[in-house]
Amino acid sequence: MSTTDKTKNKAQQLSGKAKEKAGQLTGDPQREQKGKTDQVKSDLKSAGEKVKDAFKR
Template identity: 45%
Template sequence: MSFTDKVKNKTEELTGKAKQGIAEATDNPRLYAEGEAQEASAHAKQAGEHVKDAGRDVRDALS
């Protein structure tokens, strides 16, 4: 995973968490759900990047 991808994914995750915090403070369930979805999306992207990294590691080990 490139450094840029890590930063983008972490930024998306933190933005989702911030939306959830603001939503709790303002009692806005729609914004809370949006924040949860954004955070889950970031986690899924991070997991995909980890799988790609593991595949590269296996490929490199076999060559």
């Protein structure tokens, strides 16, 4: 996995955590869910990249 991909995935994960926390603090369930969704997307992208790396070896 390239450093750029890692950085983008980490940024998306941190953004998702921030959205989730903001949703919790403001009582906005849609924002909280959007944050959780962003985190899951980031996790899936990271997993996909790891699988690609495993097949390259």
